[in-house]
Amino acid sequence: MTDNRVNNSLNIINNIVKNNKVSHALLFEVDDYDTSMSFIKNVAKIILCKQKNKSFDNLNCNKCNICELIDSNNYPDFMIIETDGNWIKKQQLIELQEEFNNKSLLDNKRIYVIKEAEKLNASSSNSLLKFLEEPGDDIIAILVTKNRYLLLDTILSRCQIFSMKYSDFNISSDVVDKVENFIDYITRKKNLFIFYKDIYDNILPDKNIAKKILSEVEKCFMQYLVKNSSECDVDNRKLYNIDKITINEMITYVKIIESEKQKLEFNVNYKIWLDSFFSRIIGEVYDRSNSSEY
Ligand SMILES: [Zn+2]
The missing domain is CATH 3.40.50.300 (P-loop containing nucleotide triphosphate hydrolases)
Incomplete structure (x- = not known):
């Protein structure tokens, strides 16, 4: 090891x-x-x-x-x-x-x-x-x-x-780290553009990795929503910071991720896509959770 x-x-x-x-x-x-x-x-x-x-x-x-x-x-x-x-x-x-x-x-x-x-x-x-x-x-x-x-x-x-196991660890640990870090960033509910460089450099550097990571985040949220429990894991690693996200927010995240992932299937400019992904999270999750209608 x-x-x-x-x-x-x-x-x-x-x-x-x-x-x-x-x-x-x-x-x-x-x-x-x-x-x-x-x-x-x-x-x-x-x-x-x-x-x-x-x-x-x-x-x-x-x-x-x-x-x-x-x-x-x-x-x-x-x-x-x-x-x-x-x-x-x-x-x-x-x-x-x-x-x-x-x-x-x-x-x-x-x-x-x-x-x-x-x-x-x-x-x-x-x-x-x-x-x-x-x-x-x-x-x-x-x-x-x-x-x-x-x-x-x-x-x-x-x-x-x-x-x-060496093989498992190499494939998944990096992905799990990224999923965990990404969830950590979005739970801060701050203007995501502040963390742009970090997220771009270390978590979502390109289209293929973004697809993989967002699929895992989505799977993880779905697991949480379906089981209706506070337990959630990625590849058996339990995620604790997920408790900071409300059910409504999680449903919105799943909706955003689902449609943004589809956009990645087309020949979009990745950086422009990332900007719009961040803007949607800020507009549809953060802004609404600050207003009374949510
Ligand atoms: Zn001791």
Whole structure:
């Protein structure tokens, strides 16, 4: 795993933890197990470390008692389940559950890791599923696999999924970043032309990228509108700034994006198109949300 991907993912997890949105089960799809375990320990430290001064580029303190115990594999409420070579056995899951059913002595979350989760067989999958269905408040499962599609759908549907695979990351991470940044800019509800250079240089530099990014933004808004929930993700990365957009605004955005995307199919001058796209957002979303008719 390259440093960039690791840092990016750790920052996302840090945000999720800070926003109290960490789910009871996280799944990391990785390229290889050996290098991914130090990453998993960092995830555990982000969740368990209680030092409050975690900063953006120093996500865990690495010097408190908890961090040290995790690093040396001695933290009692951080357990790693591994295969015996062939399968993860039902008995291992039963022992894990017994262990976690006991009250923890530490006033903190508890984490178990299932390494090579694709090696769960039918009966151990079912034991895990029962455990995932009734998670204790403080218990977090971390599943690590090379191929999430080898796991039962019923398990996957309970997990917050993070792909750390090199190929996935290269294709989608950049797009997800752009979608996130674009939504961030439009939620500021300021004259978008102030951010013109940034948006043009970094988010919507040309017609093809603009089509891709706007399709993703639209998909994301539709997901939000259809599910009528405050949950929204792009490629499994949850977007939080979307809460700042009202339902009415979102419907208008979808309408604008839909028609502006169509214009891009024709031979328009891209910069003129971008100007008109910004003007429509300002006129149809911002101006109206400031007036009483909205
Ligand atoms: Zn710490």
